[in-house]
Amino acid sequence: QLQLQESGPGLVKPSETLSLTCTVSGGSIRSSTNYWGWIRQPPGKGLEWIGTIFYTGTTFYNPSLKTRVTISVDTSKNQFSLKLNSVTAADTSVYYCATLDYFDYYMDVWGKGTTVTVSS
């Protein structure tokens, strides 16, 4: 059964870069029927899609975050990663990784989420 696990620092200073990794287990990130994505949720607020990647490296991003976001994939480690630069307090959120169905673009398997706080 496919499982995803986020990892990375829980505290990032303002203006620095937030870096998170999602490790995929129970399946291959080279799947032809899955995209891989990042979603975040600020405290007490709704869900916001950050971006999505296919194992070939094809990406698409939320236009509102596009200038600050990079998502990459490491097929040798069965991982994909998120980098968000120039962070501010507004980037404080729970960050989730998830798998998206290749054909219908829904997210059916989610990681447990990791809380990232931006503070000096």
Place this chain on the structure above:
Amino acid sequence: EIVLTQSPGTLSLSPGERATLSCRASQSVSDNFLAWYQQKPGQVPRLLIYGASSRATGIPDRFSGSGSGTDFTLTISRLEPEDFAVYYCQQYDTSPRALTFGGGTKVEIK
């Protein structure tokens, strides 16, 4: 960018009642790329419905999705105690490629 507006913001109902949640898109949603998720406090979102009307694996049949174009509905036929949660709709747009979530509807116990 397609904006999803969910209504009402909060729905106060009793167990056993029927819940009707709305998700309206600012433009037509391609090929019914519309999904619904349930999120309970402190928990991960759970997929309920995809393709506007297909139930995800293991989802009880009291949950149903309908709609097309710009208007979509999630119906819970008879609310169980475990159904009180926040519900989000999500769409995928093909051009430009992007996903968006609605702001959510909270279903609370009356």
